[in-house]
Amino acid sequence: MQIKRVHFKVNAILPFVKGILALCFFLFSLVGFSQQKPTIATEVDTTYIRIGEQIHWKVSVDVDSTDQVIFPEGQTFSPLETVEAFATDTTRKKDRLTLQKIYALTQFDSGAYKLPAQRIDINGIGYFTDSMMINVETVPVDTVAQKMYDIKPFINVDKVPTERWKYILIGLVVLLLLGGIFYWFFIRKKPLTQEEKEALLPPYDRALLELKRLENSKYLIQDEYKQYYSELTTIVRSYLEEDVNVSALESTTGQLIEKLELLSDSGELELEKDTIDQFKNILQTADLVKFAKSKPSTSTAEQDRKLVEQIVVKTHDALPEPTEEELLQQEEYKEELSRRKQKKKLIIGLSSLAGLLILAILIVGLKMGFTQLKDTVFGHPTKELLEGDWISSSYGYPPIMLETPKVLVRNEVKLPPEAKANIQEIQAFSYRSPESLFTVGTTSITMNQEAQAAFDQTIEQIIEGFEKQGAKNIITKQEEFTTISGVKGIKVYGSGDFAVPDSKELVKGKYTVLLFGGNGFQQNVIITWLDDDMYAQEMVDRILTSVEVKTDV
CATH class of the missing domain: 1.20.120 (Four Helix Bundle (Hemerythrin (Met), subunit A))
Incomplete structure (x- = not known):
């Protein structure tokens, strides 16, 4: 009797156990499926291009349909330049997605360049692609059939600011309008009533x-x-x-x-x-x-x-009958009356015109400021730079990204023999306003050894450079600087008496130096401008907020 009772209990529990095992197997299969890792694959159509040609770098990401994927954006392929980022191509297979994105890249200097690893965010987790080498060669030239010539020097061209011409044109239109009104009401011979x-x-x-x-x-x-x-x-x-x-x-x-x-x-x-x-x-x-x-x-x-x-x-x-002399006197009298009347109209017209101009100047001056009005009418070099078309670009390697009123021109830097043991390369770019103290420049330095950047030594060298150019009474302050993306650096700023180019005159000016760096490299941004130049101060603030650096060599 006891054995039968036990057998009954086992038979009663067996279906319940089978149900639990089936449910566990189903849940395990779901968990195992949901935890399947994404796969990333990259390829390029070629690793050899000529200067200015493009390569197409393709990245393929296989993820779950619910995953969120963020591809690289902007100039993240430096030292290669991004020409175009094509739209993402999506392919669905059941509950999996395959995302493909192609980037067109190029380079305008010959050499072997490392296409750096790119970060792809999937659900907030970063996955890095493989890096690869890209060779950029010069275009071959037939020196037998084609003669070679020396490179021609740069020619400075005085560009007339478009903003000034715009205001001059508006002023001429206003003057013509006022002149037309003056002629119509005061000079024109109106039909007699x-x-x-x-x-x-x-x-x-x-x-x-x-x-x-x-x-x-x-x-x-x-x-x-x-x-x-x-x-x-x-x-x-x-x-x-x-x-x-x-x-x-x-x-x-x-x-x-x-x-x-x-x-x-x-x-x-x-x-x-x-x-x-x-x-x-x-x-x-x-x-x-x-x-x-x-x-x-x-x-x-x-x-x-x-x-x-x-x-x-x-x-x-x-x-x-009136004599000839009386008739002549009457005619002269009439002409004199006409001249007096015309003179009176002219005085009234000129007074009205001057009053309108003074009123317009007062209204505009009170609204935008008399100094800004004067600079708008007669022109101001840094105001024209501030209101012109700005350029956002990347300079040097490791790259420094910033926005400037004019493109920075590469400076040829020759390393002294004693510096070549420590410094591998210096890439410098700069712009100097020919009509003011405003200058902006960037410097990217790569070392031969994996050593931390010596910021203190760099600051001393920059201050010595100011003094060699004639600057005096330099005041220096220092604080931490952080870019919008969170990269930390050092900001050195202050004031001093700076030398005007091609002159012995000293003017009160300001300067700001940003320093970034890591193992084996250093990046610098240097800006100078006049102390009382409000337009230059606006440009400096705009440049500093746009600075971004890539610290991954």
Whole structure:
């Protein structure tokens, strides 16, 4: 009985055990599959190229479909230069992915170059590819068929800054616009209005025209006799004042008639007594209408206008003909009036133009600063560098990557015999502004032995170099410097009195030196600029934030 009981228990547990074993086997297979390591393979289409030709470096990564892969970016293949990074090609096979990426690389100097190992991040873990050697040869030249010539020296070309031309062009357009406005409103002879044309008529013709206009008016229809007689007497008085040269507008009726009688008696104005009496009666009627509110008949008012017209005609006929000298004086007088009027318009126009320019200068100066406005209009060497097209490039080996306003030019450095025992090669690049103290340079030094860079000795040599160039009163400060990617180095900076190129004059300037290095190499960046040059300070800040170094030799 006891044996059967045990056998029953084993048979009851056996299916449960088999289920657990099957589940464990399934989980083990999943774990084993998920832990399969990624594979990386690289290849190049050739290891031998001529200067300027390209090689295609291909990297293939086989990973799980859920893995995250990050390929190299930027100039990470130095000393080879990256020409183009092609798009990643993806191939899926079940739950595995094969990623392929091709890079086009080149080099413009002959020699044997090491294509460094590249880091590929997979799920945050770095995997490194194999390094390989690439041979770059010069292009063969047939020296028999083709003559060889010496290399021509560099020719300095004064490049006119495009920014200055842009502002000059804008200034010319503004001046032309203001000049056009000035001409249109102040110099151009405008078409005369009807009133101006009438004002230029002789007094006699103008008086007849105004009397004709008064005849066609509606004053009498609207019982506006006061206005009618006021205009009537004003027309005749103005005519007498201009043509007869008597002060008629300011004279009373009696005074005006007395002046006309005196002129008639003296023979200066051949006017009959009846005409003067008629004129006296019309003036008296006008006085009664204006001051005593008298109201003559409409026919009387119309008759008075006709009589005034006859008086104007008779007065004009009674005037002696002007002599040639009087006519000449009148013409000169008119020309003088015209010149005065034109001069007044010119003064007003120039004053307005000057006021607009001063106002524009004040507004722009307050907005952007008067110093910057002056530098924008008249030009400033470092401002033009700051606002120009900057260049981001890699220099030397180990490479120094930075952004500069102009490309740095390679400097030929000849090692003295005593230095060749320790230094394998020095690669130096620099740019110097011809119009200011601004300079920027890089130096990459490789040693013959795996030794740590002697930063203290390098700093002393740089300061001695400043002094040999004429610098004095050099102040030195030192602190740690870290690039954006986290590479640590040393920053040496300060000020001093620096010598101006091709001159014995000393100017107040600043300098900054960055030093990086490791076993067997050292990298330096040197910048100098004027102390009070705000544009140069902006350039220095921009350069320092762009500095990156590759410390893997």
